[in-house]
Amino acid sequence: MNQNVFFLSSLTLSITTFSIIIILFYYGKESIHKLYALQNVAIFLWAINACIGSQIKDIFFTSLFFKLACFGAHFIPIFMFHLSYTLIKSRNIKFLVFNYVQGFIFAILLFGTRLVFKETYIDYGFFWIPNPGPLFIPWFILWISTTAFAHFPLVKLYISQKQNEKIPLKYFLVSSVVGFVSGSLNFLLPFKFTFAEYGNFGISLYTIILTYAFLKHQLLGIEIIIRKSIFYSMFITILTGIYLILIILMEGSFRGIIGYKSVFISATAAFVISIIFNPLRNRIQTLIDKLFLRKTFDEFARENEFLKQELERSERLKTASTLALGLAHEIRNPLTTIKTFAEFLPEKYSDKDFINKFSKLIPTEVERINSIIHQLLTFSKPSPPSFKDTDIHGLIKDILGFLNSVFLKKKMRISEDYADSMLMIRIDPVQIKQALLNIILNAIDAMPNGGILSMKTEIIRDSCFKIRISDTGCGILKEDLKHIFDPFYSKKDEGTGLGLAIAHRIITNHNGTIEAESETGKGTTFIITIPLTAKISEISGE
Amino acid sequence: MPQKPTILICDDEEGIRESFNLILKDKYELVFAESGKDCLKILKENKDISLILMDIKMPKRNGIEITREIKCLRPNIKVIVVTGYESAEIAKEATDAGADAYITKPFESKNIINTIYKII
Numbered sequence A: 001m002n003q004n005v006f007f008l009s010s011l012t013l014s015i016t017t018f019s020i021i022i023i024l025f026y027y028g029k030e031s032i033h034k035l036y037a038l039q040n041v042a043i044f045l046w047a048i049n050a051c052i053g054s055q056i057k058d059i060f061f062t063s064l065f066f067k068l069a070c071f072g073a074h075f076i077p078i079f080m081f082h083l084s085y086t087l088i089k090s091r092n093i094k095f096l097v098f099n100y101v102q103g104f105i106f107a108i109l110l111f112g113t114r115l116v117f118k119e120t121y122i123d124y125g126f127f128w129i130p131n132p133g134p135l136f137i138p139w140f141i142l143w144i145s146t147t148a149f150a151h152f153p154l155v156k157l158y159i160s161q162k163q164n165e166k167i168p169l170k171y172f173l174v175s176s177v178v179g180f181v182s183g184s185l186n187f188l189l190p191f192k193f194t195f196a197e198y199g200n201f202g203i204s205l206y207t208i209i210l211t212y213a214f215l216k217h218q219l220l221g222i223e224i225i226i227r228k229s230i231f232y233s234m235f236i237t238i239l240t241g242i243y244l245i246l247i248i249l250m251e252g253s254f255r256g257i258i259g260y261k262s263v264f265i266s267a268t269a270a271f272v273i274s275i276i277f278n279p280l281r282n283r284i285q286t287l288i289d290k291l292f293l294r295k296t297f298d299e300f301a302r303e304n305e306f307l308k309q310e311l312e313r314s315e316r317l318k319t320a321s322t323l324a325l326g327l328a329h330e331i332r333n334p335l336t337t338i339k340t341f342a343e344f345l346p347e348k349y350s351d352k353d354f355i356n357k358f359s360k361l362i363p364t365e366v367e368r369i370n371s372i373i374h375q376l377l378t379f380s381k382p383s384p385p386s387f388k389d390t391d392i393h394g395l396i397k398d399i400l401g402f403l404n405s406v407f408l409k410k411k412m413r414i415s416e417d418y419a420d421s422m423l424m425i426r427i428d429p430v431q432i433k434q435a436l437l438n439i440i441l442n443a444i445d446a447m448p449n450g451g452i453l454s455m456k457t458e459i460i461r462d463s464c465f466k467i468r469i470s471d472t473g474c475g476i477l478k479e480d481l482k483h484i485f486d487p488f489y490s491k492k493d494e495g496t497g498l499g500l501a502i503a504h505r506i507i508t509n510h511n512g513t514i515e516a517e518s519e520t521g522k523g524t525t526f527i528i529t530i531p532l533t534a535k536i537s538e539i540s541g542e
Numbered sequence B: 001m002p003q004k005p006t007i008l009i010c011d012d013e014e015g016i017r018e019s020f021n022l023i024l025k026d027k028y029e030l031v032f033a034e035s036g037k038d039c040l041k042i043l044k045e046n047k048d049i050s051l052i053l054m055d056i057k058m059p060k061r062n063g064i065e066i067t068r069e070i071k072c073l074r075p076n077i078k079v080i081v082v083t084g085y086e087s088a089e090i091a092k093e094a095t096d097a098g099a100d101a102y103i104t105k106p107f108e109s110k111n112i113i114n115t116i117y118k119i120i
Helices: A005-027 A031-053 A059-087 A093-112 A136-160 A163-191 A194-217 A223-258 A263-344 A352-380 A392-402 A404-409 A429-446 A499-509 B014-024 B036-045 B063-073 B088-097 B109-119
Strands: A117-123 A128-132 A388-391 A412-417 A422-427 A451-460 A464-470 A513-519 A523-531 A537-539 B006-010 B029-033 B049-055 B078-083 B101-104
Touching: A005 A031, A005 A194, A031 A059, A031 A194, A059 A093, A059 A117, A059 A128, A059 A136, A059 A163, A093 A136, A128 A163, A136 A163, A163 A194, A263 A352, A263 B014, A352 B014, A388 A392, A388 A429, A392 A404, A392 A422, A392 A429, A392 A451, A392 A464, A404 A412, A422 A429, A429 A451, A429 A464, A429 A499, A429 A523, A499 A513, B006 B014, B006 B036, B014 B029, B014 B109, B029 B036, B036 B049, B036 B063, B049 B063, B063 B078, B063 B088, B078 B088, B078 B109, B088 B101, B101 B109
Parallel strands: A412 A451, B006 B029, B006 B049, B049 B078, B078 B101
Antiparallel strands: A117 A128, A388 A422, A422 A537, A451 A464, A464 A523, A513 A523
């Protein structure tokens, strides 16, 4: 086996890109991920064929592998072009079509003619390189031009960006310069510039810098994918190195023992090592996941938890502010009455009319403040639900019975459509009664001139209980609908605006959901869903 | 004896209307409205009204909307917005709507009298 700089640099590059390709195709969801993967396919094609080509001296195979390698190399800037136009969200199709057309024309010239490479070879000691044909230099110019065109929109974007936004693109551009300059060194190989062999290390550097940019600055939003791929690439590279060294050592020592070089010994050594290679690789993979990636996921989990807490805190502050504003208004009105009447009491003590109003208004206003405080306490610190198996339809009928006189007075008709069974569900009957009552009272207020109140229940897939409470009232405006469960949000003539907020809190505490649909002038429907967490006992309705 | 100026009190709460009645009835002619709609109706019928004490939170149409409408219809009428909300944004909204003054509840009777005196 011939080890040389060109072989090692190509091998490193193949492993890195191969790992990135597999993971990007597997996990990448967006078109930008696929394009970056395609660019890596092109780099891989270059690297793997250069790697194999650097191990053989054969007229047919050297030509084939170097042509395949150059085919890959040619498509690196082409995919880069597509990637950068997608990054800047350009819709200019003409450039893209031209880009791919020139790519395929080159492929025909490369494989079908001797214009790019001749069928004579330069001896590099361990391997051959085909001699450049008449189109080799024009190809190099075309390659460089495509590279420049691919970077042009990115440079333009970079210039127009604000200082603090520039960093991710800066990495992209710097790594590109390193990668493409190093890559272009390979064009000097047919001219016997030996330092050109180091070019592929530069391309590896390009992948590393870009990967760093992806990791640190979340350039394509694929940091976790890349994070995985770089760890795996690293350990595959290390293992491959160990594998190669072991084969060479074994071959050397066997040759020392038996005295001649044998392919059989190398093959046996490779076979033995490959048997232990796979389980070892799996163990190391698990270890890497455990050591590095678990920490990463923990970090993500911690970060998510922190963000969730921040969000909850900000929501709590928003609710507190709405509460404070609403509370101030609700309490200041009765306080004004109490304060003014108290102020005039010594002066108007003997005024009968004043005393009548005083005795009528002041107790009412004090009771109002008390009621607001009671509701506020229920809302802000609800007692934990005390779950009991409850006949939910019986509970609904109780509420309707309790409100019967109100329905008669308001000329309201009730429509009932219940799921076809007596259903026991595990809820806090007192709290659910309060929630349903608040919603029904809301429906009553929406129909001052009478109407139909519909109660409908159903069981969804044996897992949820759904109640629909509909009225044929005035409906709720679209802009108000999203606020109806906010505390103190009320457009009604009476009430504090806490009723629906309390209903919402109760249903949420039962792990349920409550939502409202409304059409102005036609009515509103509240849809409550409560999970059937405990066992359902169904008894035939008969 | 000169005629007492007429003040329209627009508030949906009886307690507040009665409080204003206690404070102002000796000095001013008082007219009461229970809603914005009522207020606009009274304003059309009664041309003597020189000042309105306007609540903000009222059913259907709020005091700020009504103030804006009044200032378009009869820009000479003075409007004092009276509210339980103590917020700079609401005060600004009221001023933008054309209100001449802004008083927060619970108010001092002296404060009400002085403000009205300054404006009329």
